[in-house]
Amino acid sequence: MNQAVILAGGLGTRLKARLGDLPKPLVPIAGKPLLEHQMQLVRRYGISRVTLFLYHKPEVVEQALGDGRRWGVRLESVRERAPLGTAGALIAGLEHLDDEFLVLYGDTFLNVDLQRFASEWRTTRAEASLFLHPNNHPFDSDLVECAEDGRVTALHNRPHPPGVWRQNLVNAGLYAMRRSALEPFRSWVSADSPRIVDFGKDLFPEMLRRGMHLHGYNSPEYIKDIGTPERLDKVEAEFQAGVVARGSFERPAPAVFIDRDGTLNEEADGLRDIDQLRLLPGAAEAVQMLNRAGLRVVVVTNQPVVAKGQVTEGQLRQIHNKLESLLGLDHAFVDRIYHCPHHPEKGHAGERPELKITCDCRKPSPGMLLRARSELNLDLSRSWMIGDTTVDMQCARNAGVRPLLVRTGHGGRDGRFPAQPDSTFDSLPEAAAHILKANPFSS
Numbered sequence: 481m482n483q484a485v486i487l488a489g490g491l492g493t494r495l496k497a498r499l500g501d502l503p504k505p506l507v508p509i510a511g512k513p514l515l516e517h518q519m520q521l522v523r524r525y526g527i528s529r530v531t532l533f534l535y536h537k538p539e540v541v542e543q544a545l546g547d548g549r550r551w552g553v554r555l556e557s558v559r560e561r562a563p564l565g566t567a568g569a570l571i572a573g574l575e576h577l578d579d580e581f582l583v584l585y586g587d588t589f590l591n592v593d594l595q596r597f598a599s600e601w602r603t604t605r606a607e608a609s610l611f612l613h614p615n616n617h618p619f620d621s622d623l624v625e626c627a628e629d630g631r632v633t634a635l636h637n638r639p640h641p642p643g644v645w646r647q648n649l650v651n652a653g654l655y656a657m658r659r660s661a662l663e664p665f666r667s668w669v670s671a672d673s674p675r676i677v678d679f680g681k682d683l684f685p686e687m688l689r690r691g692m693h694l695h696g697y698n699s700p701e702y703i704k705d706i707g708t709p710e711r712l713d714k715v716e717a718e719f720q721a722g723v724v725a726r727g728s729f730e731r732p733a734p735a736v737f738i739d740r741d742g743t744l745n746e747e748a749d750g751l752r753d754i755d756q757l758r759l760l761p762g763a764a765e766a767v768q769m770l771n772r773a774g775l776r777v778v779v780v781t782n783q784p785v786v787a788k789g790q791v792t793e794g795q796l797r798q799i800h801n802k803l804e805s806l807l808g809l810d811h812a813f814v815d816r817i818y819h820c821p822h823h824p825e826k827g828h829a830g831e832r833p834e835l836k837i838t839c840d841c842r843k844p845s846p847g848m849l850l851r852a853r854s855e856l857n858l859d860l861s862r863s864w865m866i867g868d869t870t871v872d873m874q875c876a877r878n879a880g881v882r883p884l885l886v887r888t889g890h891g892g893r894d895g896r897f898p899a900q901p902d903s904t905f906d907s908l909p910e911a912a913a914h915i916l917k918a919n920p921f922s923s
């Protein structure tokens with residue numbers, strides 16, 4: 481991967497008051513034009529060719545950036561004749577594209593390990609990989625649905641029908657793709673029938689309809705758009721607070737692991753019915769506090785109801801989609817939900833024998849936390865686990881993370897394991913506040 485394509489044609493209407501005469505991609509963040517941050521980022525990951533697609537005031541952008549030598553990249557620009565949309569611009573400019581390239585948007589600010597993103601894409605052999613993440617407003621975002629192996633199965637553009645629970649997985653606007661994936665669509669932007677072709681609304685849905693393979697890369701790394709004054713201010717504040725610098729997979733990050741039933745949502749003694757899922761008071765606000773600080777938030781839950789044949793994997797997925805949706809309605813999100821579907825004791829009617837095993841993921845075994853460590857590059861020695869049972873406390877000790885007990889749910893009265901918590905709190909919000917007071921990013 482040697483080329484980054486940056487879609488920098490946007491008008492920036494909503495930022496007009498801030499921009500003055502500047503085109504949107506030159507908006508300063510921490511005193512530097514946004515495109516300059518992007519140049520430095522792609523260079524850091526070994527990309528040496530950057531191609532800008534420009535429409536609005538191209539000469540201003542070209543003059544500001546020169547030939548890219550300052551950042552050690554070869555910079556070229558393509559001036560669009562007419563607005564063709566994000567994908568349309570690239571289809572019309574195929575001759576400027578390498579066989580493989582990254583696509584960035586000129587109005588997003590990001591700190592993403594691009595090498596890791598591109599490497600995972602290559603192992604999938606997909607036509608394109610979409611960088612996806614949970615955000616704090618999924619109900620008014622375009623959502624992407626993926627299979628367990630990451631293959632994109634559906635795109636759900638807003639507005640979303642009420643009462644349908646979907647995973648909080650949003651297209652963040654960063655892609656890795658092959659030129660050959662765009663070639664079948666040449667006729668869409670021919671000179672006699674130019675049309676607007678958008679990646680999310682037009683091209684990706686059509687690629688799925690044609691059975692083309694799209695991969696979803698689910699990552700908590702930092703990527704946000706700066707299209708309104710409020711969003712721009714937020715990115716600036718997060719840059720100054722170090723949230724952006726900590727946002728990439730490159731550095732191991734602290735995490736807060738949270739048990740599900742009895743800690744995040746009401747204990748239901750083996751939750752089987754999606755209607756039983758209700759968040760505990762203050763739970764969403766607590767998660768939101770952790771999100772805002774830039775902490776990774778990971779749910780780890782034992783779900784022996786799957787092995788017992790009481791809940792199917794599909795039903796569990798719906799339950800977790802509802803959990804993510806309820807959190808999202810309160811502007812909170814979790815970076816991952818891991819569950820153990822196993823149960824060790826055989827011999828009950830309706831059970832699934834293949835899941836009736838002694839596994840290494842059922843808490844108090846540390847398997848789910850170790851998997852999260854590797855998938856999200858976590859530093860367990862700087863991480864916490866919040867739960868309502870001695871199983872959670874023992875799991876935390878086994879994984880080397882700090883256990884915090886809450887008095888909701890079982891309140892630690894299950895008496896199954898000897899592990900003691902570092903501290904005990906009335907509920908999740910108090911435990912989250914304790915973590916944030918402890919300066920979680922110091923080592």
Ligand SMILES: [Zn+2]
Nearest residue numbers: 820839841842
């Ligand atoms: Zn397991």
